[in-house]
Amino acid sequence: LCLAVLVLITGVNLRGIVESAKAFIVPTAVFVGSIFVLIAVGLFRSHPVSTVTAAGHASALAGNASAVGALLLLKAFASGCAALTGVEAIANAVPSFRVPRVRRAQRAEIALGAVLGLMLIGLSVLIGRFHLQPVEGVTVLAQLADAALGHNWAFYVIQFATMILLALSANTSFGGLPVLLKLLARDNYLPHVFALKADRQVHRHGVLALALVSAALLVFSGGDTNTLVPLFAIGVFLGFTIAQVGMVRHWRLEHSRGWRGKALLNGFGAVLTGVAAVVVTASKFAEGAWLVVIALPLLVAAFETVHRAYGRIGERLGLGRIPKTPRRDRSLVIVPVSSLSRLTSEALTAAASLGDEVRAVTVCYPDSEDRAQLHALERSWAEWGPGVPLVRLPCERRSLGRPIAAYVREAAAAEPGTRITVLIPETEPERLWQRLLQNQRGAVVAHAVRRETDAVICRLRFRLP
Template sequence: MPVLTAEPGATPADEEPPDTGERHRLTAVTGLAALSLDAMASVAYGPEAIVLVLAAAGAHGLGFTLPVTLAIAGLLAVLVASYRQVIAAFPDGGGSYAVARTHLGARTSLVAAASLVLDYVLNVAVAVTAGVAALTSAFPSLYDDRLWLCLVVLVLITAVNLRGIVESAKAFIVPTVVFVGSVFVLIVVGLFRSGPVSTATADGHASVLADNATTVGALLLLKAFASGCSALTGVEAIANAVPSFRLPRVKRAQRAEVALGAVLGVMLIGLSVLISRFHLQPVEGVTVLAQLADASLGHNWAFYVIQFATMILLALSANTSFGGLPVLLKLLARDNYLPHVFALKADRQVHRHGVLALALVSAALLVFSGGDTNTLVPLFAIGVFVGFTIAQVGMVRHWRLEKGPGWRGKALLNGFGGVLTGVAAVVVTASKFEEGAWLIVIALPLLVAAFETVHRAYVRIGERLGLGRIPEHPHRDRSVVIVPVSSLSRLTSEALTAAASLGDEVRAVTVCYPDPEDRAALHALERAWAEWDPGVPLVRLACERRSLGRPIAAYVREVTAAEPDTRVTVLIPETEPERLWQRLLQNQRGAVVAHAVRRETDAVICRLRFRLF
């Protein structure tokens, strides 16, 4: 039977389906697995970043590892408390973007959004390359294929996320539990050791302690603090994705945020205590976490479990971006700063356009870097500190406007956090500027400019459509329906019947060419048409060139010019094959006609699909 559809128009797959229940949303536990892998995995490189900076002051400098870590843990507590309030104040998600949009203005909110977008994209690339780097360290023969391995891992993570955020949480919860459990075992066992039980991992590797040690000054400690703050990336992800949680969303998201802060804080402090307890020194080619596992548990199967769990979690920590960025893109699209397609949901509550966009940009970054972590690391974490700072400042204004119970203490807490994260952002940018951070300094305003360009385009569209104003009453115009035909068939009859129900006048048109065989086919069609006599005139459209769409578009323009008050509709009859492969048997003439008419005229285009099954 024929099915009439109009162009342009949305298909059912493009429309946001009604909420089918809460089963496709997150609990507090699955929220940790889906949105906190980035933060969890940061313990693999956060303490090491502190140690490598303090190594410039020699063994004496390493003694400040624990104090610096405690300062970072304090900032973590401030951030968790702040984002817990952000979750309550902005349950639609968006994190620092939502805070800034409400309290700091559109431009500042776009800076926050751009910083989050950059950080999310870089997190995917860094996480995947770091995980693959751990794999190639264990199996050096795979080193030359690291780019392809990175792309394979990215494809797998993307495929899981296209099935829904709950599915990704279920898939990643086991490696998360194994990693966190292993690190806790490492810490607890290490606290009962009087010294390292093994140094086999570090033996034979050169120390990176500076030969000419510098003094431990405020600048060195500040740089160590800023480098260690890379462990805080991902703390904001839960606040960005509150709509992904089950009801009651705010309470579940807050529980997940507090649990993340507690687990991450304990791991960071515990590992730093062991670094000081074992007098660990950084060496080339061996991670600090590997040395701690060796010193605490020995060079045995437990050591390899931790290494393998670290490798898996580093690669999968890219999932944090897939859980948070699509929600942020949805909010930007809702506010007309991105194409509205990013606000659409597929089934399973998936913002698939956001997921695919993140995957494509991340793949481009992987190709650009050749799968090398060191190329991407200098770009990483700057954006998240900008977002942290904006969120803190915005929450200070939030408390000042609200002036609820205890608002001064809350504002003071957020203000203190804003100062710390702002200083960290400046220090990280300055210290990594020549290593590639300048790219972020350029990319951030460019991304903000892109958001504003999209917004201006939507404003013009809204003005053109008269959005927000009461339109004039609808009225009926005289209408002419034009039906392209090339032969007589049941499809032709169905098309003319549908056209008669759409308009006041129906005209069939056929394009004729000067070739002898085409002339013969035209004469045959005209004889058959006269014999059939459907009560609809057949108009010949002569064309010297082998063009199908342009003559029909030109005829539509003629009709419109001759009858300016008449609405013209072009109804294109097409067959719908039973099997997908049978589409290859069709000539695609309907698509050619539709493209030409849509490009050159304002006529309404209808596609009449006749099912062959």
């Protein structure tokens, strides 16, 4: 079921941010509205209307739970902070807002914080008013709905809305992480393919990568929320802490008006979220938090490796420096052929327009049947008279790409100042399924030439009428 929901969310997000927001706005609005109705009705209740939901279930509290220690307070603080995770998605998705982006994102962040704060405070007040305690197998929210609204249709509306919202809550990551991957790719810490946008203005590769990692986590954890939620919370709190520390450094370097107060506020936030991260990691270490402790250093090492690789590539390409003035070299175009057809004529025509010299090459094998086909091709070639020489490339083995690559190397060694282009003619079928009928000779030749030579590869697509 979890994997099916993941496939649904991935498909919706691949259609674009606007489409995903439209698809998920209804269940979100129903959930938020039902929670506020529950709070409003519950505030006018002096006692629970119904306790059917919790009846017969054992208490989840330990029998000796009497004192409130420092560790319990810290754990409660961390759990409370975990309830507010998700607000970071707006900060991550600022580039996706319409102009003025920062102002719109600030308004959305304030609205989200106000809604979450009111819901959390309201539910906490009702828990104290109705003297609810956690019980095995029943959520506190289900107990609240039962106590405030009764065990009727309204109770089931809240339960169903909660289930749908929890199923779709993964969309938060799909809205923020692809944008974050794009920023990392822009700064050369991830492959540049993550910075590309599809036609629907969505970072498709980021969405697909997130879906694959999410599926792996679901399979690894068996869909157990007790394992997945700590992983999410630790990552969020660490991100909050790093971001707040970065803002402190930003204010210190900028020295704008009121920078001390802003730096103090961000520093205080960094301390709070850092404490929450430590507490959640320590309390949930055996339940799966150890995976984050191992994965984060590996991710940082991978980012640094990619960054260094891009640095070396940029140095070799001379990025940021003025290159030499372009010049025109003599060019030789080599065209692999196996038979005579309209495709051959189109290929030689294109080659003649690209290079100073054109040579057609054909690979020949020692089998009698292959020799007969070669003689037939040479007779047809002489009769046709295209003005382009046909060069035999004998090969003892049934290889296609290597003989052509070897001939390219020989031509490059014989004429050092010549630019060599290998033009590979291929047909473009009318229908997609007809690609299965092709023999993939062009792909084989292109792979061999790309791997073994420095020649330019040109793949000519001839569309069938």
